[in-house]
Amino acid sequence: MAKLKSASELKKYRQDILAGRDPDRPCVTICLGTGCLACGGEQVHQAFIDEIARQGLEDRVDVRRTGCHGFCERGPLVVVFPREICYLKVTAADVPEIVAETLVHDRIVERLVYRGDDGKKVVHENQIPFYRHQSRVILGANRLIDPNRIEDYIALGGYSALAKSLFVMTPEEVLDEVKRSGLRGRGGAGFPTGKKWETTRDAHGETKYVVVNADEGDPGAYMNRSVLEGNPHSVIEGLIIGAYAIGARHGYVYVRQEYPLAVANLTVALEQARDLGLLGDNILGSDFCFDVAIHRGAGAFVSGESSALMAAIEGRVGEPRPKYVRTAVSGLWGKPTNLNNVETWANVPAIINRGAAWFGSIGTAGSKGTKIFSLVGKVRNTGLVEVPMGTTLRQIIYDIGGGISSGKEFKAVQTGGPSGGCLPAEHLDLPVDFEALDRAGSMMGSGGMIVMDADTCMVDTARYFIQFLSEESCGKCVPCREGLKRMLRILTGICAGRGRPGDIELLEELGEVMSEASLCALGTTAANPLLSTLRYFRGEYEAHIKEKRCPAGACKELIRYYIVPEKCQACLICARSCPAAAISGEKGQVHVIDQSKCTKCGVCLEVCPPRFAAVAKFSGKPVPAPVAAGTRIQGRK
Amino acid sequence: METIQLEIDGKKVEAERGTTLLQAARKAGVEIPTLCHDDRLAPFGACRLCLVEIDRGGRKRLVASCAYEVEDGLVVKTVTEKIVRIRRMIVELLLAEATTGPLEVLAGKYGLKGSRFKGDEPACFLCGLCVRYCAEVKKKDITCFIGRGIGREVAFPSDLARSACPLCRECLPLCPSGAWYSLYLKGYEGMPEETGPRQGA
Ligand SMILES: Cc1cc2nc3c(=O)[nH]c(=O)nc-3n(C[C@H](O)[C@H](O)[C@H](O)COP(=O)(O)O)c2cc1C
Ligand code: SF4
Ligand code: SF4
Ligand code: SF4
Ligand code: FES
Ligand code: FES
Numbered sequence: 001m002a003k004l005k006s007a008s009e010l011k012k013y014r015q016d017i018l019a020g021r022d023p024d025r026p027c028v029t030i031c032l033g034t035g036c037l038a039c040g041g042e043q044v045h046q047a048f049i050d051e052i053a054r055q056g057l058e059d060r061v062d063v064r065r066t067g068c069h070g071f072c073e074r075g076p077l078v079v080v081f082p083r084e085i086c087y088l089k090v091t092a093a094d095v096p097e098i099v100a101e102t103l104v105h106d107r108i109v110e111r112l113v114y115r116g117d118d119g120k121k122v123v124h125e126n127q128i129p130f131y132r133h134q135s136r137v138i139l140g141a142n143r144l145i146d147p148n149r150i151e152d153y154i155a156l157g158g159y160s161a162l163a164k165s166l167f168v169m170t171p172e173e174v175l176d177e178v179k180r181s182g183l184r185g186r187g188g189a190g191f192p193t194g195k196k197w198e199t200t201r202d203a204h205g206e207t208k209y210v211v212v213n214a215d216e217g218d219p220g221a222y223m224n225r226s227v228l229e230g231n232p233h234s235v236i237e238g239l240i241i242g243a244y245a246i247g248a249r250h251g252y253v254y255v256r257q258e259y260p261l262a263v264a265n266l267t268v269a270l271e272q273a274r275d276l277g278l279l280g281d282n283i284l285g286s287d288f289c290f291d292v293a294i295h296r297g298a299g300a301f302v303s304g305e306s307s308a309l310m311a312a313i314e315g316r317v318g319e320p321r322p323k324y325v326r327t328a329v330s331g332l333w334g335k336p337t338n339l340n341n342v343e344t345w346a347n348v349p350a351i352i353n354r355g356a357a358w359f360g361s362i363g364t365a366g367s368k369g370t371k372i373f374s375l376v377g378k379v380r381n382t383g384l385v386e387v388p389m390g391t392t393l394r395q396i397i398y399d400i401g402g403g404i405s406s407g408k409e410f411k412a413v414q415t416g417g418p419s420g421g422c423l424p425a426e427h428l429d430l431p432v433d434f435e436a437l438d439r440a441g442s443m444m445g446s447g448g449m450i451v452m453d454a455d456t457c458m459v460d461t462a463r464y465f466i467q468f469l470s471e472e473s474c475g476k477c478v479p480c481r482e483g484l485k486r487m488l489r490i491l492t493g494i495c496a497g498r499g500r501p502g503d504i505e506l507l508e509e510l511g512e513v514m515s516e517a518s519l520c521a522l523g524t525t526a527a528n529p530l531l532s533t534l535r536y537f538r539g540e541y542e543a544h545i546k547e548k549r550c551p552a553g554a555c556k557e558l559i560r561y562y563i564v565p566e567k568c569q570a571c572l573i574c575a576r577s578c579p580a581a582a583i584s585g586e587k588g589q590v591h592v593i594d595q596s597k598c599t600k601c602g603v604c605l606e607v608c609p610p611r612f613a614a615v616a617k618f619s620g621k622p623v624p625a626p627v628a629a630g631t632r633i634q635g636r637k
Numbered sequence: 638m639e640t641i642q643l644e645i646d647g648k649k650v651e652a653e654r655g656t657t658l659l660q661a662a663r664k665a666g667v668e669i670p671t672l673c674h675d676d677r678l679a680p681f682g683a684c685r686l687c688l689v690e691i692d693r694g695g696r697k698r699l700v701a702s703c704a705y706e707v708e709d710g711l712v713v714k715t716v717t718e719k720i721v722r723i724r725r726m727i728v729e730l731l732l733a734e735a736t737t738g739p740l741e742v743l744a745g746k747y748g749l750k751g752s753r754f755k756g757d758e759p760a761c762f763l764c765g766l767c768v769r770y771c772a773e774v775k776k777k778d779i780t781c782f783i784g785r786g787i788g789r790e791v792a793f794p795s796d797l798a799r800s801a802c803p804l805c806r807e808c809l810p811l812c813p814s815g816a817w818y819s820l821y822l823k824g825y826e827g828m829p830e831e832t833g834p835r836q837g838a
Contacts, residue, residue, distance in 0.1 A: 302785070317782075322681075322704035324700060472785070474785050475785045476683050477685055478684050478731065479685055479723075484787060506753060513726040519685065
């Protein structure tokens with residue numbers, strides 16, 4: 001392919017792509033994002049290729065691989081165009097039927113479409129409630145694009161924002177547009193993006209760098225991964241535009257080692273952009289020259305911190321250093337360096353194409369645009385969710401997420417990644433934006449959202465996140481390392497029934513010092529999981545410490561299983577299922593749990609038939625003494 | 638060198654641009670506690686004992702004085718209620734790791750009679766003085782950090798020690814936790830007395 005040498009050549013190239021496409025021609029798209037790959041997407045893809053060949057339809061039907069659609073829980077996802085019929089949980093065995101019915105006869109395979117609670121079927125992807133309540137500015141294109149084909153991106157208008165920036169706007173105008181849009185960083189701190197760009201642009205020196213932060217180390221988070229895997233050009237285009245505005249000639253994408261598909265798709269995308277003259281010297285025939293290298297990180301959580309990330313790119317140990325000069329002024333090799341998150345960069349082309357006013361019309365007063373969340377935990381529809389800033393937690397969890405999966409009561413939602421906070425039901429109507437989450441004692445972070453139900457213990461939740469952070473901190477500075485170590489020990493003790501009066505106060509003291517004195521933002525936010533659960537669920541801490549009771553019945557050391565003699569029907573089911581052989585009993589004899597053998601696995605409670613409901617969980621009170629042997633006769637009712 | 642003016646604990650102080658708040662304070666006779674600082678080494682910012690409060694146009698912030706460079710007109714406080722609370726907690730946390738002379742002096746200064754945290758084996762403070770001295774002054778890079786988070790440790794790999802360490806012993810007196818001497822000896826375990834690390838010590 002010859003390089004494109006002007007904006008009009010790009011336009012012509014796009015028109016040729018579109019002219020070669022028949023909008024009525026059937027096209028099967030198969031999601032091959034990480035989620036769908038994990039549940040057999042590749043086999044489904046192969047099955048389509050084989051079946052289409054077998055039926056001799058190659059000339060009439062296209063097959064396209066795409067990135068993540070977001071509804072990974074129901075994957076592998078298949079969408080058949082032009083009618084956009086969406087099939088969920090497709091297996092290779094379903095493929096011949098889809099080909100015969102939908103591709104040949106244009107009929108719907110009813111059993112594979114979405115079915116709501118009310119039994120109503122939904123055929124079109126964007127009509128499924130999970131999608132209907134979203135605004136997918138960033139993620140929306142994933143379903144239309146094969147990430148390995150730049151033509152697909154260009155067909156959708158890709159790189160037109162770059163052409164507009166280079167030929168219609170000055171760098172100052174691009175900067176001004178981004179500033180006026182109100183875009184704020186999606187990597188955690190929510191720093192105004194335009195302002196950061198300006199700092200790097202105005203900093204001394206000829207050499208400047210722009211960097212994409214794709215470290216994404218939060219457990220369970222995969223929004224950056226899905227954008228990079230599914231639509232790498234949107235990030236690259238944003239980065240080139242940023243480089244133009246800032247005056248940088250070199251860029252880096254720092255991506256974690258654990259994202260091989262993202263690295264692969266990004267590598268292909270960069271090559272294709274170079275081949276078309278969209279990267280490299282004299283981009284689109286202009287004076288502007290810029291290129292990008294990929295840096296594969298070791299994938300530590302703390303490496304995502306800006307000074308640690310830059311140290312790692314320079315080839316030094318990826319740990320934070322005391323930086324009182326911002327990396328925007330002195331970053332990579334001491335040169336001004338602008339670092340933004342994947343999602344921040346991906347917003348840029350849309351802002352340039354549609355304008356600051358359009359972007360500013362979405363969201364709240366202080367937080368503009370949409371935000372992607374990874375919605376996980378005890379919610380029915382898990383997946384990637386993109387909504388306008390200001391959408392309430394309730395809308396996200398109930399309208400999109402479909403409510404609590406266990407049917408139990410909602411207890412809390414953890415937002416902001418490991419150093420975020422837990423918000424209780426009273427905050428369900430909180431409009432999600434940077435300020436509101438901060439005020440409530442949590443944070444936006446990079447967009448993690450974990451829903452918890454009544455069975456989740458909040459002390460144990462705090463312990464879990466503190467443990468994660470204690471292993472993922474770099475361990476350099478005393479407040480963070482020693483503070484986390486002590487916090488973890490105290491919390492582990494409380495969960496195990498060894499909590500003592502004064503523990504809560506000591507935890508609070510530690511939390512304050514960590515927040516005030518740590519070297520980097522990992523340490524200054526590390527106490528959040530503790531402080532936010534203390535703020536909203538202090539009673540649970542007190543119950544663990546004073547009554548040795550876990551109100552959620554989750555902390556193993558604080559619970560006992562007990563078979564209620566009056567209810568036990570001596571059916572032997574629990575005794576046979578107990579993996580610890582802790583239940584003694586025979587036909588006609590009330591069953592009894594030997595507390596010294598019981599490992600608290602909970603199997604007996606699960607298997608005891610609901611009509612008997614003879615197994616009870618105790619916490620905070622002793623289990624009654626077992627019925628004396630010899631008097632355990634159970635007359636069946 | 639350009640000289641600038643700032644205020645530390647109410648005193649007008651002159652300092653050269655590019656120097657740190659800690660240097661300026663010491664020159665002015667204001668003592669700031671430190672554990673991981675050494676004039677010969679680049680600022681590390683790990684112990685956080687040297688935190689001070691800076692005030693720039695009413696916006697107050699805590700910064701590590703060993704790493705923060707002086708600025709014209711900066712107002713600095715080296716002791717506030719909050720700073721004392723932080724230093725006391727840092728000392729208390731470290732007391733649970735090892736009790737040594739320098740730390741006891743600090744404990745006495747901040748009114749600590751012991752630590753509420755239970756110690757295990759005496760442990761290193763991870764101040765990095767041994768590691769950084771070896772790398773920055775001796776250019777040897779023998780001593781190193783391994784692991785991260787609460788699993789971080791200092792290592793003195795025997796093979797490297799025997800092949801590359803000049804036995805200068807200059808790192809020995811730097812250690813505030815007392816952990817370095819035994820790590821050092823362990824690195825030479827089994828070495829003949831005449832050539833070993835104790836010789837001439
Ligand atoms: C411990 C730690 C981990 C971080 N991890 C990430 C990350 O994985 N991705 C990211 O974009 N930002 C991460 N950040 C935030 C970055 O330091 C930085 O603020 C961000 O990349 C700036 O981009 P933005 O302005 O577009 O948000 C992390 C910060 C800390 C303190
Ligand atoms: S706050 Fe934690 S992660 Fe940051 S430098 Fe200190 S020890 Fe390392
Ligand atoms: S909780 Fe598990 S180990 Fe204990 S009695 Fe029931 S089945 Fe057995
Ligand atoms: S061994 Fe001593 S000098 Fe070395 S890091 Fe530990 S406390 Fe510091
Ligand atoms: S990976 Fe297929 S929908 Fe997410
Ligand atoms: S002396 Fe400044 S942080 Fe240790």
